[in-house]
Amino acid sequence: MGYYLTKTVITAILVVAISEVAKRSSLIGGILASVPLTSVLAMVWLYVDTGDVARVSALASSIVWLVLPSLVLFVVLPWLLHRGVSFPLALTVAIGATALAYWALVLVLARFGIRL
Numbered sequence: 001m002g003y004y005l006t007k008t009v010i011t012a013i014l015v016v017a018i019s020e021v022a023k024r025s026s027l028i029g030g031i032l033a034s035v036p037l038t039s040v041l042a043m044v045w046l047y048v049d050t051g052d053v054a055r056v057s058a059l060a061s062s063i064v065w066l067v068l069p070s071l072v073l074f075v076v077l078p079w080l081l082h083r084g085v086s087f088p089l090a091l092t093v094a095i096g097a098t099a100l101a102y103w104a105l106v107l108v109l110a111r112f113g114i115r116l
Contacts, residue, residue, distance in 0.1 A: 007045055010041070011038075011041055014037055014041070017032075018032045018033050018037075036063070039060075042059065043056050043059055043060060046059060062116045065105065065109065065114070065116060066102065066105070066116070068101075068105060069098060069101030069102045069104070069105045070098060070101075070102075072097050072098045072100075072101040073095065073097070073098040076090075076093065076094040076097045076098070077090055077091060077094035080093060080094065
């Protein structure tokens with residue numbers, strides 16, 4: 001139980017720290033957020049939990065493919081916000097568009113025999 005609490009606290013601290021830095025500088029906040037800290041933490045926790053480099057490798061490969069549709073959020077959200085759409089609605093639409101992009105990518109990859 002203590003191990004899971006430690007993982008949760010470390011991960012939460014990083015997310016909160018990034019949001020606090022972003023209040024002062026969107027550039028530095030953006031740099032920190034764009035560094036794949038979540039992915040790195042997930043790979044570290046997976047390796048510590050399992051010791052299985054094949055699982056870590058599979059996770060890293062999936063992440064590579066799934067970065068592409070995740071970019072939809074970062075295109076759609078500011079586009080909607082600049083057009084005056086409220087933040088909650090813009091975020092909801094951007095998340096929906098991102099989910100559709102994930103779904104589409106998985107379908108396209110499956111047609112080429114790539115399973116994530």
